[in-house]
Amino acid sequence: MGQVTAPQGTAPMTGVNVDKLDFMTTTLDAAIGWSRKFSIFQYPFITACCGMEYMATACSHYDVDRFGAGFPRFSPRQADVLFVVGTISHKMAPVLKEVYDQMCDPKWVVAFGVCTCTGGFYDNYATVQGIDTIIPVDIYIPGCPPRPENVLDGLMKLQDKIQKQGLRAEHD
Amino acid sequence: MGKPLPSDYKVTESRSMLLNIGPSHPAMHGVIRIVAELDGETVTSIDTEIGYLHRAFEKSCEQGHYNVALPYSDRLNYVSPLISNIGYCMSVEKLLDIETTDRCKYIRVIMSEISRVTDHLTCVGASSMELGAFTVFLYMIKAREWFWEIVEMVTGARLTISYARVGGLKADLPDGFKEKTLTAIAETRKVLKEVEGLLNTNRIFYDRMKDTGVISKEDALAYGVTGPFLRSTGVDLDARRYAPYLVYDRLDFDIPVGEHGDNLDRYYVRMEEMQQSMRIIEQALRDMPAGDVAVDLAGHPAREVAIEADKMVDEAKIGHTRGFQQSVVTADPTLEGSSGAAHKNVYSTNKLVALPKKEDTYGNIEGLMNHFKLVMHGHGIRPPKGEAYVPLEGANGELGFFVVSDGSDKPYRVRVRPPCFTIMSALHKILVGDQVADIIPSFGSVNMIAGELDR
Amino acid sequence: MTNAAASILEQLAAKFPSETSELKAERGQQWGYVAKGAVKKVLTYLKNDCDFNILMDLTCVDYLHWEEKAERFEVVYNIYSMSRNERIILRAKVAEDDAVVESAASIWPGANWFEREVWDMFGVRFTGHPNLKRLIMYEEFQGHALRKDYPYSKRQPLIGPKN
Numbered sequence: 001m002g003q004v005t006a007p008q009g010t011a012p013m014t015g016v017n018v019d020k021l022d023f024m025t026t027t028l029d030a031a032i033g034w035s036r037k038f039s040i041f042q043y044p045f046i047t048a049c050c051g052m053e054y055m056a057t058a059c060s061h062y063d064v065d066r067f068g069a070g071f072p073r074f075s076p077r078q079a080d081v082l083f084v085v086g087t088i089s090h091k092m093a094p095v096l097k098e099v100y101d102q103m104c105d106p107k108w109v110v111a112f113g114v115c116t117c118t119g120g121f122y123d124n125y126a127t128v129q130g131i132d133t134i135i136p137v138d139i140y141i142p143g144c145p146p147r148p149e150n151v152l153d154g155l156m157k158l159q160d161k162i163q164k165q166g167l168r169a170e171h172d
Numbered sequence: 173m174g175k176p177l178p179s180d181y182k183v184t185e186s187r188s189m190l191l192n193i194g195p196s197h198p199a200m201h202g203v204i205r206i207v208a209e210l211d212g213e214t215v216t217s218i219d220t221e222i223g224y225l226h227r228a229f230e231k232s233c234e235q236g237h238y239n240v241a242l243p244y245s246d247r248l249n250y251v252s253p254l255i256s257n258i259g260y261c262m263s264v265e266k267l268l269d270i271e272t273t274d275r276c277k278y279i280r281v282i283m284s285e286i287s288r289v290t291d292h293l294t295c296v297g298a299s300s301m302e303l304g305a306f307t308v309f310l311y312m313i314k315a316r317e318w319f320w321e322i323v324e325m326v327t328g329a330r331l332t333i334s335y336a337r338v339g340g341l342k343a344d345l346p347d348g349f350k351e352k353t354l355t356a357i358a359e360t361r362k363v364l365k366e367v368e369g370l371l372n373t374n375r376i377f378y379d380r381m382k383d384t385g386v387i388s389k390e391d392a393l394a395y396g397v398t399g400p401f402l403r404s405t406g407v408d409l410d411a412r413r414y415a416p417y418l419v420y421d422r423l424d425f426d427i428p429v430g431e432h433g434d435n436l437d438r439y440y441v442r443m444e445e446m447q448q449s450m451r452i453i454e455q456a457l458r459d460m461p462a463g464d465v466a467v468d469l470a471g472h473p474a475r476e477v478a479i480e481a482d483k484m485v486d487e488a489k490i491g492h493t494r495g496f497q498q499s500v501v502t503a504d505p506t507l508e509g510s511s512g513a514a515h516k517n518v519y520s521t522n523k524l525v526a527l528p529k530k531e532d533t534y535g536n537i538e539g540l541m542n543h544f545k546l547v548m549h550g551h552g553i554r555p556p557k558g559e560a561y562v563p564l565e566g567a568n569g570e571l572g573f574f575v576v577s578d579g580s581d582k583p584y585r586v587r588v589r590p591p592c593f594t595i596m597s598a599l600h601k602i603l604v605g606d607q608v609a610d611i612i613p614s615f616g617s618v619n620m621i622a623g624e625l626d627r
Numbered sequence: 628m629t630n631a632a633a634s635i636l637e638q639l640a641a642k643f644p645s646e647t648s649e650l651k652a653e654r655g656q657q658w659g660y661v662a663k664g665a666v667k668k669v670l671t672y673l674k675n676d677c678d679f680n681i682l683m684d685l686t687c688v689d690y691l692h693w694e695e696k697a698e699r700f701e702v703v704y705n706i707y708s709m710s711r712n713e714r715i716i717l718r719a720k721v722a723e724d725d726a727v728v729e730s731a732a733s734i735w736p737g738a739n740w741f742e743r744e745v746w747d748m749f750g751v752r753f754t755g756h757p758n759l760k761r762l763i764m765y766e767e768f769q770g771h772a773l774r775k776d777y778p779y780s781k782r783q784p785l786i787g788p789k790n
Contacts, residue, residue, distance in 0.1 A: 045196055047203045047225050048623055049250035052294070052331055056320075059313040074198035089626075090784050091765045092203060092224045095195055097786055121243070124228040125772055125781050126764070134787045145331055223763035231772065231779055266654050393709075396682050396737035407709075414712050560654045561705065561716060563683075574703070576688055589684040589705070597740035626763055 029166030036080075036106070037159040038068035043079035045099060048086030050113035053145040062148035067155055076102040081158070082135075087115035088128045100135045106165070108138045110158060112151065117142050188216055193611065195224045201298065201615065202622025206599070213607045218600050225622040233586035237552040238264055238338050241586060245573075246332040248588060249624040251294045252287035252567040254323075256624075257336040259564045260586070262417065263573040264338045266560035268525060268553070276340050276518040277418045278460040282353075283326070283335065284418075284564075285449040285456075289360070290319050291567035291619070292442045292449075299616025300371065303380055308367050315363040318356040325349065338553055339525040344514035350457050357450045364446060371439075381436040385602050385614030388433060395598035399569025399591050400445060401618070404430035404437040411565035422459070425452050438617040481530065488534035525553050552581030568592045568619055590624045635677060635708075635715050643669055647717075657715045666719050667729040670704065674734050679708040679715070685731065685741035687721075687749045691775040699723040700751055704731070721751055730756040748773035 044054060058064050058072075065071075073079040076099045088096055100109070111131055114120045117140045119129035131137060138161060141154035194205040203224035209217045229248060233241040245260045246253040258280050265272065272280075297312030320330040325346055327333040335342050371377045387397070389405045402409055410427045412420040428444035430437030478500050479487075487493070515529040523542050532539025545551045555577040563572040569591030576585040595618050602614050636650040636657055646665035651658055661669050673679040684705035690696040698720040707714045721728055730753035731738040742753045743762040750771040753759060761768070767785060770777050782789065 048227075049247050049331060051202075052250060055294075055298075055313060056317065056330075059317075060310050061314060061317045072198075087225060087227055089224060089226050090782065091226065092195060093784065094786050095224075099196055122227050122232070124232060124779050125777070125783070126226045126228045127782075128784070128787065129782075129790055133790065147330070223761075223765070226763045228772070228779075235779060269654075393680050394736050396735065398681070398683075409709060414709075415714075558654070559658075559716075561656055563714075570683060572684070572705075574684070574686065574705070578693065585688045587684070587686045587688075587703075593740065594737050597737055 027166075029168075030163070033163035033166040037162040040067070040069035040081050040155075040158075040162075041071060041073045041079045042069055042081045042083050043074070043076050043099070043103070044072050044083045044085055045096065046085045047088065047092065048113075048115065050086045050115070050145040053143075053148060053151065054083070054085045054112065057148040057151045062152065064152065064155065067152070067159070069155060076100075077104065079103060080107050082107065082109045083112050084109065084116045084131050085112040087113075087120065087122060088131055088134075089126045090128060091126075093128050093134055096131065097134055108158060108162065109135055110139045110141065110154060111137045112141050112154075113146060114142045114144045120144060191608070195221075198302070201618075201620050202625070204596075204620065204622065204625075206603075206611070206615075208603070208608070208611065210608060213609075215603050215606055215608060215611065218603050220596060220599050222596065222622075223626050226626040227623070229588065229627040230586055233583050235582070237581045238555075238583060239553070241583060242334045242336065243332065245588075246334055247623050248590075248627060249291070249566060249568070249571075249621045250331060251621060252284075252291035253331065253333055254283040254287040254335060255564060255566050255571060256588070257334065258284055258418075259562065259566070259571050260573045260575075260588075261336040261338050262562045262564070263560050263575045264553070264555065264583075265520075266562050267555040267558060267575060267577050268338070268522075270339060270520050270522050270525060272340050272520055273517060274419075275344075275461050276520075278456050279341060279345060279518060280336065281418050281420065281423070282453050282456045282460075283323070285452045286319050286323060286353075288449045288567050289446050290316050290323075292446045293319075293360075295567075295616070295619040296367070296439065296442055299613060300367075300377075302612050302616055303377060305371060305374075305377065308370055311363050311367055315360045318359060322349070322353055322356055325352065337519070337526075339522060340519035344518045353453065353457065357453060360450065361447075364443065368443065378436065380610070380613055381434065381439060381617075383432070383434050383436075384606050384610040385435045385438075385617060386433050387598065387602050391598065391601050392433070395601070396594035397569065397598055398594070399566065400438055400441045401569065401595050403428065404441045405433035406431055411563045411570050415563050417562065417564060419456070420452075423452050423455050425449075425455075435613045435617045484530070484534055493535055550581065554579060554581050563589075566591050568595070568621070568624070588624075588627060590627065592618065592620045592625050596620055596625055635673075635679070635711070635713055638677060639669070639673075639715075642672065657713070659715060659717050661717050661719050663719045663721055663728055666702075666704075667731065667734070669717070670706075670731050670734050673706060673715070677708065678710050679706045679713075681707045681709065682731065682735040682737050682741075683707050683714070685738055685745065687745045687751055687773075689749060689773065689775050696720075697722075700726060700749060702728055702745065702751060726751045727754055728752070729754055732756055747771070750774065 046054060056062060082100060082103060111117050115122060116131045119127050139154050139158045141150055143150050189210045191208045191210055193208060195203045205221040207219045208215050229244050232244050241260060242257055245256040248256045293312045293316045297309040301309035323333060324330050326349065327335040387405060389407055392402050392405050398409060406429060408427055408429045413427060425448045428441045430441050519526045527546055528539040528542045533543045557577060557579045559576045561572050561574045563570050571591050572589040574587040575583055578584040603611055639647050639659060640650055646662045646669060648660045686703050688701045688703060689699060690701065691699055700721040702719045702721055704717045719728060728751060730742055732742060740762060742756055743759060745751050746759050747761040747763050748771055764772060768783055
């Protein structure tokens with residue numbers, strides 16, 4: 001029976017004697033949810049101005065890497081979260097659908113920026129009025145462009161969603 | 173194991189390969205589709221397809237009154253939005269034949285140059301990242317954040333700012349702007365020095381950028397290419413020199429010009445342009461006329477009363493407007509620069525164009541009528557019938573807004589001359605003959621901004 | 628800014644008196660009208676003899692509801708000369724039923740994409756253009772988007788609902 005000691009300087013878990021701790025039990029759902037939410041491989045589908053705020057969120061000032069989501073995978077086959085960043089025009093819509101279809105389950109979609117949520121103020125002949133008319137969306141981050149704090153808030157909500165879904169990650 | 177090939181085997185057919193790059197691709201510059209025909213590793217021809225970010229800017233401007241076009245113009249070149257804002261306002265002011273105040277001109281120059289610096293930081297950072305220099309990207313974005321904090325201090329937003337108005341600016345500069353900007357400039361100079369240390373003598377960077385993406389002077393001029401791209405070929409053409417606008421003729425700055433027209437020269441030109449822009453900002457901060465802080469009460473100092481803005485509005489709504497004209501409104505600290513005194517510094521006094529200050533709007537009937545006439549449907553800014561075009565130096569080249577007015581309160585036609593459109597039309601001259609891997613640095617140095625290209 | 632020698636307006640008035648009209652300097656720029664059939668001739672003269680080497684912009688304006696304009700479209704050429712530091716903005720009136728103009732792509736290769744965009748957005752055809760197809764909108768799009776009679780919000784989705 002091995003001894004597990006808490007690292008120097010950390011507070012012990014309340015009610016649990018860490019020195020006697022050999023293993024923890026949890027549900028499979030929670031464990032899988034926990035591991036998925038902290039290893040997000042994003043596919044940043046960047047089109048427009050929101051891309052600048054995406055860059056700012058990903059870089060050192062606001063740092064999305066501390067959430068485990070800092071590694072963009074530029075192939076939809078290797079990604080699990082599709083960040084749709086920026087306005088989607090009708091010319092681009094089939095490309096978005098194709099990229100979404102190429103991703104494997106479980107997959108999540110984040111609509112980043114108000115143009116992807118509802119079309120923004122581009123109520124014209126060229127713009128898709130919200131990408132949820134084409135693909136199912138999990139998290140909507142409004143803003144034109146959203147501040148990096150908004151983005152991180154949306155990311156944390158996505159992580160809560162992933163955690164709750166666990167093994168049942170599917171889209172209805 | 174299959175049968176071995178016969179000894180007299182000859183190649184009977186060779187075909188080129190079509191490689192489709194985009195529209196969704198890792199290069200962080202924007203959506204574009206390049207179909208490259210390859211013979212082994214060499215690019216033999218390319219076909220560019222654009223229009224994936226067409227958001228109907230020109231038609232949107234025709235739908236509302238003149239100031240409504242400003243948020244749309246922010247999203248054209250979204251890395252240097254202030255230049256587009258100011259360019260549009262200058263064209264409309266040309267139509268109206270009004271002059272802005274001197275202080276407004278200096279502030280416009282400072283904000284344009286800050287935009288130019290953020291544009292070049294993003295361009296060099298992103299294209300370096302694509303070549304593998306990830307640290308450079310992080311450093312450049314760190315420097316860009318400092319400038320965005322300054323822009324946020326002045327305009328309220330980091331990226332899509334809608335700061336300029338026809339006739340002036342939204343608000344004057346807040347307190348502490350000068351010190352913060354000078355600090356940011358000093359820190360950015362250090363970052364640029366670090367980046368130069370990382371890239372200038374880096375074997376990989378140098379080899380990948382030298383003699384790739386070459387365009388000749390004649391080709392560049394034939395395609396209408398302007399800006400850092402043209403200057404890297406050796407042509408000294410900058411709208412701030414050949415068509416001086418705002419206060420550029422009073423400021424002292426150099427135009428960096430390259431020699432070979434390759435990617436490395438464009439990198440050097442952009443790095444040096446950032447230094448020159450920071451030099452312009454320092455001079456403008458020094459030479460800017462001081463804002464009039466004290467309100468000219470036209471001989472009524474004894475009745476000077478300070479009143480808070482929200483109290484003033486509440487009082488005005490129930491009709492207690494006596495004494496407003498002589499009062500000094502103190503605005504909330506988040507609206508610094510928008511109070512009445514500052515309003516006069518940066519906004520034209522032409523009643524046909526500029527909203528009156530709030531003390532007048534709520535304080536007397538003339539101000540209220542003026543505000544009404546400028547804001548309601550069917551009224552508003554009405555330039556005389558005609559057209560105007562003012563060329564500016566955008567971050568990518570000559571930017572100009574061709575505005576046609578039919579005398580009503582809505583613009584009849586707003587055409588933006590996109591600087592990167594001409595560079596993209598010459599893309600086949602740049603990429604053909606190089607290898608596939610050279611597409612990345614060459615395309616990066618084009619600094620294509622899809623918002624401006626597709627409008 | 629004009630130089631000491633004759634400005635381009637005077638030169639054009641002297642060389643093409645019947646094909647150009649309303650040459651004037653206004654609001655800081657030099658403007659003029661050129662007859663539709665003489666566009667290529669005048670532009671070639673500007674490029675070769677007057678050293679107007681950069682075509683800055685080529686666009687179109689749709690004057691659908693203006694009573695005083697008999698022709699519906701006006702194609703606008705914005706040309707700049709580096710050596711003379713002069714700019715001229717020439718316009719050619721194009722009627723709706725005969726919306727065809729000679730292409731300037733053989734004079735300035737940069738005109739290629741500009742003319743494709745004018746075809747895409749306005750429906751003005753350019754003869755002699757190497758590759759006149761849509762540039763900004765997709766091929767399946769019906770109509771010309773920047774015309775005044777095309778509704779602002781009329782979407783033609785390729786996929787997804789029509790809303």
